[in-house]
Amino acid sequence: MARTISTCLMFEGAAEEAMRLYVSLFHDSRVGEIERWAAGEPGKEGSIKQARFTLGGHALRCMDSPVHHAFTFTPATSLFVECESAEEQERAYRALVEGGQELMPLGDYGFSTRFGWVNDRFGVSWQLDLA
Numbered sequence: 001m002a003r004t005i006s007t008c009l010m011f012e013g014a015a016e017e018a019m020r021l022y023v024s025l026f027h028d029s030r031v032g033e034i035e036r037w038a039a040g041e042p043g044k045e046g047s048i049k050q051a052r053f054t055l056g057g058h059a060l061r062c063m064d065s066p067v068h069h070a071f072t073f074t075p076a077t078s079l080f081v082e083c084e085s086a087e088e089q090e091r092a093y094r095a096l097v098e099g100g101q102e103l104m105p106l107g108d109y110g111f112s113t114r115f116g117w118v119n120d121r122f123g124v125s126w127q128l129d130l131a
C-alpha cells in the first residue's frame with residue numbers, strides 16, 4: 001500500500017521561484033522541507049534537489065532536475081483550484097498568467113459561471129474555478 005501520494009513538479013532551475021509564488025497565492029499553503037543540491041553533486045549548487053510544499057492543503061513536491069529533458073509540463077495535467085471568492089480567483093489568475101499563456105480567459109463557460117485556465121510562466125497549467 002502506498003504510504004503517500006503527492007504531485008511532483010520537475011523544473012530546470014526555477015523550482016524555488018515557482019514554489020514560493022504558488023504558496024503566496026493560496027490560503028492553507030506553506031513551504032515544508034527543502035533539500036538543496038550541494039557542491040560536487042549533479043545539480044547546480046543551492047538549487048532544489050527536492051522540496052515539499054502544500055497548496056490549499058494539497059501535498060506537492062518540486063525539484064530542479066540536473067538533466068535537461070526534451071519534455072516539460074502539458075495542460076493535459078493541471079492543478080484545479082476551487083476559489084472561495086472572485087477576488088481570490090482574479091488575484092491568482094493575474095499572478096499566474098503573467099509571463100505565461102491564457103488558455104481560457106475568466107468567463108462563464110456553462111459548466112461554471114466563472115472559470116479560467118492558464119499556463120504560468122514556468123509551464124504549469126492551472127484551472128481556476130469559482131466554487
